[in-house]
Amino acid sequence: FALGALALHLECRQRQRPRLAWLAGACAACAVFSKESVLLLPLAVFAFDRLVPVRGEGRGALREIAWLGGLTGAAVVAAWLVSPNVAGEAYALSRSPGAWLTNLGTYGAWLVRLADPVRDRNAVANPALLGWGVAVFAVWAFAAWVERARPLRPVTAGLAWFALLLAPVVPLANHSYLYYLVAPLAGVEIATGVVLTRVITRVTGTAAATALGILLMA
Helix, strand or coil: CHHHHHHHHHHHHHCCCHHHHHHHHHHHHHHHHHCHHHCCHHHHHHHHHHHCCCCCCCCCCHHHHHHHHHHHHHHHHHHHHHCHHHHHHHHCECCCHHHHHHHHHHHHHHCCCCCCCCCCCCCCCCHHHHHHHHHHHHHHHHHHHHCCCCCCCHHHHHHHHHHHHHHHHCCECCCCCHHHHCCCHHHHHHHHHHHHHHHHCCCCHHHHHHHHHHHHHC
């Protein structure tokens, strides 16, 4: 649903499609209903729209996504504030910035520690993975900084998508799950694809084929 909202918005940028715009808004609402951790989806679509501008005769679906997705997200937050006991300890929030950093670093490490097939077996943030996470985000931030002057900044857009769709679960005190990365992972895929394309186009054909073969094997 999250990717559907983004794809429909981009389609509505290409040409004026009012019905598809409202469908994009419905997808945004359904995404939040499916998993409330994506309640910042309207902001993620807005960031993508600004960083990877698609220009056409349409105006996009930002308004519809903001209305339907935003209202659904606000309803989730309001329900949690009114009845926090319903969520229980699963939604207990940590007030420690250090704990937030550890949790974020854990998610960053999980992106690259592919040799561990059950990375969330303990379902908690792992301080031992903080270095991995910092390294991942440092490389990503550098790739985003390199493209800062370009009119299209897909690596930065991927980073924004990842950060905004993961942000609501980073403060959780008791739970860190691999499936929380499902929706944010699209940002990782976009950024990785762009970086690989830029690297491959700068080397010879044989070297490019060899590098791609190694990546596919990995």
